[in-house]
Structures are given as structure tokens and as C-alpha cells.
Amino acid sequence: MPKSRLTNTVCEDASELASRSHYSAASAVKTEVEPDLSVHEGTSSRFLGVERATVSFGEGGARVCPLRGVSVMFKRGTFSLVMGPSGSGKTTLLSMLGCLLSPDQGSVFVDDVLVNQLSETEKTAIRQKKIGFVFQAFRLFHSLSAIDNVALGFELRDPKQSQRLEMAQELLDKFGLGDKSHQEPNELSPGERQRVAVARALAGDPPILLADEPTASLDAQAGRNICQILRNQVDEYGRTVVVVSHDPRWREFADRTITLCDGEIEQKENDL
């Protein structure tokens, strides 16, 4: 994928979104490939992350508080790994970064835009334009072939994209699935399915990629394969990747590891 495409497929609504938050439109539209060195006046860049975010579910005695005042920023063009024991709030953190969950308190930034005040429609637009998702359970559309799944990714980012089948085929070729593009998800191995899911997430060049346990359902070889693909996204295309995983193999691919424990950040390794 040529790097130039990155800049012009990015959110058209970004200026509108940005104008609603207190960040400038110019900074919202910016998604250049090089790590973002620009610093906003008085604050450091808040490309992606949460500040003093607290999340709770339920009421009264049944109330759980998976995140308590967590602050963490992810720099543009970096690969971050979020680890921690089960129930420590990793998925909750990722959901906030993906505009799928709003914190009770605190702020969420995506592509330099404060998103937790935005409407559902605006958050949907941000997910559509800026964020690619990879799930543990793949979440491919069962009735669509591999190529149609990826093409749907292109279609969602740009409904007018007429070359989406060709582009989907190109992506699948790149991930070694060129000859399986017309198979349905249930005809593919878990590793192949996850590669299709990654291709779908990458369709349309989102600047951000969020993955929750992407290798938990895969064998060692397929897992490494996915790790390498995600790493390449950072190195070759300057995407920002956040992976949640229990899997220690990811450490060697990550620029930085954040460990959550009991709703709080326990450790930030190689903090950038």
C-alpha cells in the first residue's frame, strides 16, 4: 500500500469533529506517517490515550470498577502491548480507545480529538475512519467470503470506493491468502481467519489499530505470523498499534509494555 494513500483517506469529518473539541482542526486531520513530534501549546501531544479515566459498571452492591483513574498515552507510530491478569481492565481500556465505551470520569483522546464528549454518530464516524479492530474471536461475517469481508472493510471506510474488490485481493495476496480469497470463514483455519480479520481492519488505511487478544485462539506459528504483520504496520506504514494480550511472545514485537493490575497501571516498560 503506498504511503501517500494514508493521508487522503483519513476522516473527512475530522475538521467538524475537531471543532467540537478544543483541539484545532489542523491537528485532527494530521495523520502523517512519521511519529508525531508536534507538541501542542502547553500540553504534550495526546494522539491516543486516556487521562484519569475511571470506568464502572452496575449499581450499588453489584458495582464493579474495572479502571480507576488510569492515564496512559500512546504515541503515533508506536506499537504498545497492554498486559495484566484477567479482569484487570485491559479490554475496558481498549474499548475506550476504540470509542466503544465512555469513561465515567476522565478524558479519551483519539487522533488528537477529545472523544468522550462526542455523540454516538460522531464516535461511529471516528471508528469508521480512524480505527481498525482485531478481535480474539475474529468476528468475520460468516456469510461473506474472505475477499468480501475485506471489501466490506473498504466499503465501510469509503462507500464510494469502486476498486474495493481489487484492493481487498491485493491485501489478501499480501497476507498469503491470495488463493483462499473466495473461501468462507468457516473453510479457513483460525490463523487464516485472523489474517483475513487483520486485512479487514487495515482496509482503508486507518491510522490506529486496536487488537484484543488477537493470538489467543491461534497456534504458535499462526500467532507469530499475526505478531509480525502487526509489527509491520508500525514499521512500514506508521500506524499506531495497541495490542491487549496475555501472551508474552508479544513483548519482543512491542515498543512498550503497559501492565494493568486491578484497574490501575502497575508498570510502564520502555516508556516512550
Next chain:
Amino acid sequence: MKLAWQNIIHDRSRFSVTVLGVSFAVFLMVFQGSLLVGFLRAASRLIDASDSDIWITARGVQAFEFGTTLESRVREMAAGVPGVMQTDRVCMAFAVYRTPKGKQQVVALVGADPNVGKRFPVPDVPELAGEISPDAVLYDVSDRDLIAVPVLPTEVEINRHRASIERQIQGYGAFLGVPFLFTSYRNAIRYLGFGPDDAMYVVLRVSKGSSVSDVKQSLQERLPEVDVLTRDEFAHKSRMYWTIKTGAGGAILTAAVLGFLIGLVVVSQTIYANTMENIEEYATLKALGAPKSLVARIVLTQALLCGAVGSILGLFAVIPVIDHAKSLIPWIYMPWWLPVLMVLPSMVMCSLASIASVRNALTVEPGRVFRA
């Protein structure tokens, strides 16, 4: 949008159930609709077949089949009203029919003067002169089993009078199970034992230049003891009698509405189940940034596809069945606009059925994508 198609193609068995539900409903609606249209048509077909402007009936006659004799002076007085150009007589009464083999059958015997109407089936019209005798008896082809004549002409008995069945006609088959026989007026009153001047209905034509309503009014003034109705009024009264007052129309309509409702239930059940089965995929779609309108469109497209395919299938099934039913229910009638019209409710049905599904697909939490 491809997702909508693919979901349908992929889950064929579920799709078939939905389509069957829709086609069942369309079938029932078209069939019952044809019954209703045919019933309405049959209820007034002899009145509609007359070329007259005005019908005079005994007071309170509700339908053509239930006439009673008028006094003979009615016709004379009517003929004297200014603007009345021509008066003719029509009678109808039940009679006992005996086949050549001696089988007995109740029939409705209709007699009319030759000028009542071009489409009114009587033997003594100039067009048939020479082909059949003026006192011939005609019967509808759909009643051939009841009339049971091996060849034409055949001598039979009507109310113990000799009669000659000479011709088959079409479009006037048994209504409510009793076959109709048609003959000339003077022949009919002979079989029925009416006096020479008795008539059940006096039908009349208004001369050119006179207004039907004016003539009707003067007739009513001169003949206060009878009902004077325009042809359309009497036709309407007859239809209303059969459909509303007897409840037959209500029964037919109820079945059509039931068909719609049953279809609605079947279709909403399957569309709903289908949506719920794929609810995780709708959540994924929303998480990936699909706007609500797209999600709604996908669910609705699936429903409407079911509606379209189901309608077509239902129509393909109902048309031959109606054709076949004509031998049992000769008056059933499917006008061309009926199937066209039924596609609309079936689409409405599918849209209604998908409301709950669309709501669920729209309200599903996209955040659940990371769970499970």
C-alpha cells in the same frame, strides 16, 4: 448491501421458511381477494348484464335472487311515464329440474324479454334466431355435471313441463350451489306458473334526452308501492345484501385478513430470529463504524427480499389454483390488478415484520465486540 444478500443465500433454510410464510400469506390474500371480487361480481351479474337504466322491484327486494311478483299494472303504468322508452320483464324463481335419467335438482330459472340486454342470456334474441328455438333453455358450462345432459338438444322436465336444453353459455354458473337456467320470458312464466302479465322485475330504458333521475322520480311518485332503482343502485343493493347482510363477504374478508396476519407472524418470527442469530455481526458492523442507516438498510433489505420472492412464489402458486378452483367455485374471479395490489401489503408486511429486528440491530451495543 452484499451482506444482506449473502446472509440470505447462506442461511437458505431460514430464508425458505420466511419466503414460505410470505407466499402463504400472498396466496391466501389473493385467493380470498378473488373470492370476494368474484362474489361481488356474481351477486349482481344479471343486473349488470341488462342494458336498462332503471329496475322496478317489489318493495324491499334485497337481491336479484329474492324477487317477488309485481302487480301487472306496474308495467303498464311505468310505460306511461314520460321519458320511459321501453319496458321489459325479468323473472327468476326456483324450479325443480329433472334430468333425462330422472335425477331431480333444484334450479334457479331466469326468464327475460329479448331486449333486456345484449349480454343477458336469453334464447329468443334475433342473433340466435335459426340456431336454437325461441323457447330453448340455456345453462352454464360449469353446471354441466348438475344439468347432466349428454347431448344438445336434450329434452328435460322443469316443474313437470317439457323443456329443451339447447345451449351452453359461460359466466353465469351456479351461485351458492344452485345452477341457473335461462329461457325466454313467456316460456319461464309457463314453467313457473305465473300469469301472463306477472313480472318480478320491470326493467326500463329511458329515452334519449330524458334524465334517468327525473324519470326515476316520476316513476316513484306514480308507483309508491314498489321500489324504483337505477341499475347501479340495484346492483349495489344486491352486492351489499350478499356480502354484508349474509356475512359471506365478512367471512371471506376475515380469511384474507387472517392470511395477512398469519403471514405477518411467520415472517416476523423468522426475520427476528434471523436478526438475533446474527446480532453479533450487527454489533461488529457497528463497531467497525457502520452508520445506523446502513445497519437498518441491511435488515430491511433482507426482509423486503423475502417479501419480493415470497410474493412471486405465492402468485405463481395461486394463479393455477384459482384456475383449478373455477370448476368448484365458478364465480371466483381474479382481476389483473388484484395480484399487483397484493404485492404492496406483502411488502408492508415484511417491513412491519422487520421493525423489531431493525430496532434490535440498531440498539445492540457495539462495545460487546470485545467480549465473548
